[in-house]
Amino acid sequence: MVKADEYTLESVRESLIRQEDTIIFSLIERARFPLNSPTYERNYSSIPNFSGSLFDFILHQTEDIQAKTGRYMNPEENPYEEKLSPSIVSHYNFSQFLYPAAASININKKIRKVYFNNILPLFIAFGNDGNYAQTAANDLSILQAISKRIYYGKFVAETKFRKSQCEYEPLIRAKDRKALMNLLVDKRVEEIVLKRVEKKAMVFGEEVSIDSKIKGKYKVDPSIVYNLYNKWIIPMTKDIEVEYILRRLD
Numbered sequence: 001m002v003k004a005d006e007y008t009l010e011s012v013r014e015s016l017i018r019q020e021d022t023i024i025f026s027l028i029e030r031a032r033f034p035l036n037s038p039t040y041e042r043n044y045s046s047i048p049n050f051s052g053s054l055f056d057f058i059l060h061q062t063e064d065i066q067a068k069t070g071r072y073m074n075p076e077e078n079p080y081e082e083k084l085s086p087s088i089v090s091h092y093n094f095s096q097f098l099y100p101a102a103a104s105i106n107i108n109k110k111i112r113k114v115y116f117n118n119i120l121p122l123f124i125a126f127g128n129d130g131n132y133a134q135t136a137a138n139d140l141s142i143l144q145a146i147s148k149r150i151y152y153g154k155f156v157a158e159t160k161f162r163k164s165q166c167e168y169e170p171l172i173r174a175k176d177r178k179a180l181m182n183l184l185v186d187k188r189v190e191e192i193v194l195k196r197v198e199k200k201a202m203v204f205g206e207e208v209s210i211d212s213k214i215k216g217k218y219k220v221d222p223s224i225v226y227n228l229y230n231k232w233i234i235p236m237t238k239d240i241e242v243e244y245i246l247r248r249l250d
């Protein structure tokens with residue numbers, strides 16, 4: 001069993017670094033397909049007894065089977081769907097590190113909206129090749145990876161709170177969002193994250209050729225990965241940190 005104190009700021013940071021790999025590989029996989037807009041059109045799929053797009057259907061069905069088989073018993077995992085089947089398997093005794101009153105914050109709607117409106121158009125070619133099920137499955141992999149990363153802000157906030165409780169408490173009582181954000185933020189770490197994800201996108205996504213003249217062609221533009229983290233992923237992680245910390249004394 002993982003003990004509650006096995007999460008430390010260092011271990012949380014290590015996990016965030018490993019999650020970068022998952023996010024970047026999932027972007028590379030989605031980039032194999034063009035936009036494939038019918039995937040997201042309500043009227044296109046005509047699935048019997050379901051009103052929604054093919055993507056909505058795959059999201060619901062996939063999360064439901066994952067819920068049944070215990071995925072969301074782990075506090076590090078957060079589903080997008082609200083109504084899911086209960087787990088039908090016996091499960092591992094996961095450490096309950098988060099503060100219960102603060103653990104349930106949810107910005108799924110925002111993450112979904114940002115993904116489809118702001119992130120996807122950045123790295124996808126327009127077009128339609130008919131591979132809608134694969135497209136939706138790849139979207140879901142990215143959404144799950146960025147959701148885990150953003151909600152990991154709760155673990156970041158909890159470790160920081162435990163380290164400096166006296167500094168946080170008065171600001172939480174005063175509901176001083178701005179001061180809490182200043183206390184939570186570490187600009188130096190953010191700059192390292194940004195440089196590292198750009199580099200990882202180069203290393204993981206470079207077209208490999210035995211012809212040494214072909215260099216510098218990437219499956220997903222590294223500067224887009226940088227921007228994705230800078231504009232969306234890090235800010236949303238920090239929002240989760242602040243929302244979590246505000247409820248830390250409830």
Ligand SMILES: C=C(O[C@@H]1C=C(C(=O)O)C=C[C@H]1O)C(=O)O
Pocket residue numbers: 013016156184185186187189190193233234235237238
């Ligand atoms: C995750 C941390 O907290 C904040 C959020 C960061 C992020 O989203 O990458 C980086 C630094 C901090 O501003 C941390 O300090 O490691």
